[in-house]
Amino acid sequence: VDVIAAMVEAAPEIVSWTDSHGWLPLHHACANGANPDVMKVLIDAYEAGKVAQDNQKRTPLHFYATRNSDNPAFMTENALLLTDSGAAELTDKGGMLPMHYACAYGTDTVVLQVLAEAYPESLTARENKGRTPMHLAMVNAHRDSTPHVVEFLLQHEEAKNTANTRDSDGYLPLHLLALALKGYRADDPAKRHNISKSLQLYLNAEPVAAADFLNALQALPEWLQDTAVVSQHVRNVLNEKIVRRLPTAILMLDGYMLVVIIVCFGMASANHIDLRFENAEETGVKNETETQLAFLFLGASYFMTRELIQIASLLSLGSFSSWLWDFTNWLDVGVIFLVLYFSVLMTDDSWGVSDETFRSGVTFTQGVLYVDVIVYLKSTYVDFAVFVNGVYYVVQRLLAFLIAVGVILLAFAQMFFFIYKNTELCDKSPLEGDEFYDPEAEYCRFPHCTFENSLLKVYTMMMGEIG
Numbered sequence: 001v002d003v004i005a006a007m008v009e010a011a012p013e014i015v016s017w018t019d020s021h022g023w024l025p026l027h028h029a030c031a032n033g034a035n036p037d038v039m040k041v042l043i044d045a046y047e048a049g050k051v052a053q054d055n056q057k058r059t060p061l062h063f064y065a066t067r068n069s070d071n072p073a074f075m076t077e078n079a080l081l082l083t084d085s086g087a088a089e090l091t092d093k094g095g096m097l098p099m100h101y102a103c104a105y106g107t108d109t110v111v112l113q114v115l116a117e118a119y120p121e122s123l124t125a126r127e128n129k130g131r132t133p134m135h136l137a138m139v140n141a142h143r144d145s146t147p148h149v150v151e152f153l154l155q156h157e158e159a160k161n162t163a164n165t166r167d168s169d170g171y172l173p174l175h176l177l178a179l180a181l182k183g184y185r186a187d188d189p190a191k192r193h194n195i196s197k198s199l200q201l202y203l204n205a206e207p208v209a210a211a212d213f214l215n216a217l218q219a220l221p222e223w224l225q226d227t228a229v230v231s232q233h234v235r236n237v238l239n240e241k242i243v244r245r246l247p248t249a250i251l252m253l254d255g256y257m258l259v260v261i262i263v264c265f266g267m268a269s270a271n272h273i274d275l276r277f278e279n280a281e282e283t284g285v286k287n288e289t290e291t292q293l294a295f296l297f298l299g300a301s302y303f304m305t306r307e308l309i310q311i312a313s314l315l316s317l318g319s320f321s322s323w324l325w326d327f328t329n330w331l332d333v334g335v336i337f338l339v340l341y342f343s344v345l346m347t348d349d350s351w352g353v354s355d356e357t358f359r360s361g362v363t364f365t366q367g368v369l370y371v372d373v374i375v376y377l378k379s380t381y382v383d384f385a386v387f388v389n390g391v392y393y394v395v396q397r398l399l400a401f402l403i404a405v406g407v408i409l410l411a412f413a414q415m416f417f418f419i420y421k422n423t424e425l426c427d428k429s430p431l432e433g434d435e436f437y438d439p440e441a442e443y444c445r446f447p448h449c450t451f452e453n454s455l456l457k458v459y460t461m462m463m464g465e466i467g
Contacts, residue, residue, distance in 0.1 A: 001037040008045045015046040022054030030064035036077040043081060050085045053092075061087040065102035065111060068145045072110050079114035088118035095128035103133035103153070106145030112152050123159040130168035131176075134159060138173040139180045141198035142191040150201045163207045172212060174202065178219035182325070196227045203231040209240075215314070218326065222389055251380065254306070258376060261299040261339060262369050264292035269362040272346050276355040289346060296343040304336050328375050335372050338365040409462065413455035420448040 008015055015025050023031075026042045026049040043050060053059055061082040067075065091097055096104075099115045099122035116123055126132055137149045153159040166172055171179070177199065199220075207213055214237075217228050228234050268289040275287060307329065314320045323329050342362055345353055353361075378388045420426055426449035447457035 001035070001041065004038050005041050008041055012045055015042055015049065018052075018054070022056075024049050024052050024054075024060070026050070026052070026060045027054060027058075027063055030060040030067075030078075030082070033064075033067050033070045033074075034078075035074055036081065039078050039081050047085070050082055051087050051090060053090065057090075057092045059087045059090050059098070061090075061098045062092060062096075062101050065098040065107055065115065066105035067111070068105065068107045070108075072108055075108050076110045076114065079111045083114055083118040088115050088122060091127070095126070097122045097125055097127075099123065099125065099133050100127055100131075100136055103149050104136035104140050106137075106140065106143040106149055108145070109148050109152050112149065116156065120158075123153065123156050124162055124165075126167075130166070132159075132162040132165050132167075132173075134162040134165070135167055135171075135173045135176055138198065138202060139176040141177055141180070141195045142188075144190070144194060146194055147197040147201060150198050154201060154205050160205050163202060163205045166212075170212070172207070172216055174207065174213060174216040175219070177202075178216050181221050181224065182219075184221070192223075195224065199224060199227050200231065203228065203233050206233045209237040211313075222392075226386060226389055250306075253302075255376060255380075257299045257302050258369070258373060260295050261335075262366075262373070264295045264299075265339060265342075265362070265369065266366065268292040268296065268346055269342070269366070273359055273362070276358060293343055293347055296339055300336050300339045300343070303332055307332055307336070328379070331368070331372055331375060335368060338368060405462075409455060409458055413451060413458045416448040416458065417451045417454040420446065425449070 018024055024042075024046070026039075026046070029038055029042055049060065051059055059082075061079075064078060064082055070078075088098055097119070099112075099119070101107075102112055102115055122133070124132055134150070134153055137146055137153065140146055141150075153162070163173060167176075177195075181195070217225070217234065220228060229238075271287065271289050271292075310329075311320065311323055314323050338361075342358075342365055345358065374388065425446045448454040
């Protein structure tokens with residue numbers, strides 16, 4: 001501070017000089033967290049510097065509002081020094097107040113308190129995109145100070161109400177959180193904790209459970225949905241919707257239709273496999289799938305109607321993108337297509353699909369149907385959802401190990417294959433009494449003569465087989 005004071009005393013005019021960005025020395029001091037003594041020297045020498053705006057119309061207070069690691073006592077004193085000339089009411093080119101900066105970057109609550117007292121309207125003010133401080137806090141939920149910022153905002157009734165405010169694009173603060181996390185892998189435990197804590201605090205404010213609020217919840221990453229579903233507010237909202245007759249009836253009808261499709265598809269497929277692979281005249285197998293096929297067409301039509309209604313409602317809300325990015329919707333579309341396709345084949349087998357292709361196709365479809373059952377149970381039972389997400393988390397962590405094991409298997413299988421290829425063991429057919437003789441085999445039974453058999457042998461050896 002002595003050096004700064006000496007420089008100012010020697011050339012007082014330098015405190016009013018700006019650099020190429022329009023920054024005064026006071027801007028630099030605020031951006032770098034100077035102590036109050038330095039701030040006082042610069043302010044006393046050039047009082048107008050407190051409201052001076054740079055090329056982006058940012059005041060020194062805008063920069064100081066981004067600080068979050070300074071001494072709280074220093075931060076309080078500096079914030080008070082900078083706000084007593086109306087700087088808290090000045091916006092930058094983007095319409096952002098210092099309060100917007102403070103909530104976006106996550107400053108200390110002492111600075112938030114000074115800003116709120118200097119300009120109370122800043123707690124609900126909108127910048128050029130219509131975003132409030134709550135929007136900017138939620139979109140930056142990964143920052144260490146964000147949970148404290150959200151908690152501070154919710155302590156003020158006027159700011160608490162902005163949990164239901166939509167920006168110029170129609171997004172709630174929860175929407176912005178979901179958009180910010182799209183494709184984001186929260187591998188950092190600290191960031192993951194900050195995001196979860198911020199969401200908990202936001203949900204504790206009990207936002208209005210409108211359709212776009214529920215859509216925003218669905219758009220959250222799965223690991224964060226676990227935090228949402230244990231919130232008392234979300235549980236109350238879901239329970240309220242469940243006890244309503246129509247939503248409950250539809251949810252139960254979804255389950256019934258899925259069971260009917262699985263049972264009927266299994267019965268119809270088994271009957272048609274018998275028809276295709278057995279001599280119907282000799283065995284007496286008859287086509288007895290008319291009833292099952294009727295239920296399959298009914299079930300597929302029901303789910304198709306449900307999807308079309310959902311798409312239409314989301315289009316009316318301007319949230320169709322949430323449908324596109326939801327895996328479960330594409331799973332439903334896949335189920336509808338597969339069930340209709342194979343039902344048509346079983347109704348009219350003149351399409352020229354081979355018997356083996358038909359068998360493989362219905363097998364795959366049956367597997368997809370059971371995956372749909374798991375997704376349905378996950379969406380209706382919280383405990384089941386937690387279990388499924390736990391299994392998914394474990395598999396994710398095992399992925400590197402499984403890849404390493406696969407590489408080792410391939411390496412040893414290929415090495416053994418190269419060692420024995422075109423050797424005596426693989427070139428001759430074994431005779432009776434030889435180690436690898438098999439009277440029913442038309443070729444060598446030594447396991448490393450083909451790459452496929454070598455891979456299988458290495459796998460069984462790894463599992464504990466000896467010999």
